[in-house]
Amino acid sequence: MNSSILRTMARLLASLLLMASLYLLWRGHNAPGGGFAGGIMAAAAFVLMSVAFEPMAGWRATRVSPLVLIPLGLAIALASAFAGVAAGDGFMAGQWVTVDVGGEVKLGTPLLFDAGVYLVVIGVALAVIIPLMGEEE
Structure with a gap:
């Protein structure tokens, strides 16, 4: 397409969508997303x-x-699944660490697993959709 309005809005909307996607990723292990x-x-x-x-x-x-x-996302998701085994717990057992960044933030393997899924979904979606779009004429 050759629309300056679309290009301008796409830059803005893409940035907003990416920020919202990171929010969904961050909140997803405790809330919908x-x-x-x-x-x-x-x-x-x-x-x-x-x-x-x-x-x-x-x-x-x-x-x-x-x-x-x-493959990077799959490796991250698999690593999070085996973190429980490495810690002496079961497969996919949640492991948590509390980080103090002006307030306590709990980080754990569920977030790591979600990050792996996040990367896999982006990779698969783009690997399938973009080639279907074809070249511009």
Whole structure:
């Protein structure tokens, strides 16, 4: 498409969608959301960039190939699943650490698992959708 309005709004909306996707990722292990919902929203931001500019614009905007995000996300999710075994608990047992950053923040393996799912969803969505968009004529 060749619309300056679409391109301007796409930049703004993509930024907002990415921030909202990170919020969904962060809140997802305690509230509705999580890695899948956040990943879909982030993928939508990158697809929006592809629609507004050119098909590969969303792919390039990730800074890392979506084909790298998929195995990276799987590795992170698997590592979180085996963290419980390494700590002497069961498979996928939650492990938690409290970090003081002006207030107590609990970080744990469920968030790590969600981060892995987030990366896999972005990678798969972009690897499937962007090639289907084809080249500009």
